[in-house]
Amino acid sequence: MANTIVNKLLLVAGFTSLLHAAYSATHYRTYLRLIEQEFTKLPLDIVVQTVVSLIIVIYNVIQIVGNFKEIRATVDMQAKSWDTLGNFPSFYSFNHRGRALSPTYVPEEESSEGGKSKLDLNS
Numbered sequence: 001m002a003n004t005i006v007n008k009l010l011l012v013a014g015f016t017s018l019l020h021a022a023y024s025a026t027h028y029r030t031y032l033r034l035i036e037q038e039f040t041k042l043p044l045d046i047v048v049q050t051v052v053s054l055i056i057v058i059y060n061v062i063q064i065v066g067n068f069k070e071i072r073a074t075v076d077m078q079a080k081s082w083d084t085l086g087n088f089p090s091f092y093s094f095n096h097r098g099r100a101l102s103p104t105y106v107p108e109e110e111s112s113e114g115g116k117s118k119l120d121l122n123s
Helices: 002-034 044-065 073-077 097-101
Strands: none
């Protein structure tokens, strides 16, 4: 619990440091325009601050998020049997016209909508 709080605080500090590096870079560019010099590269301290902040942010995001899942689909499918592999409950259909073709089918009582059954094949 305390470890996640430290990681969250370091993440906020890393983002703050990245924002400060961006502000420093824009301030440096403005300074160069004022003294009428051409921009060639950023000072080393801004580059180092950006890289260190980025590393801190990436590390703490990974620590906060937790365990990653495998990209390969075969890792998740290894534990499943062939019976459950093609099992898609969202595609189940219990009310279909095939029931009317059964020799033991007894039609429902006629509804008030045009006198036709819900499973009438000519609808």
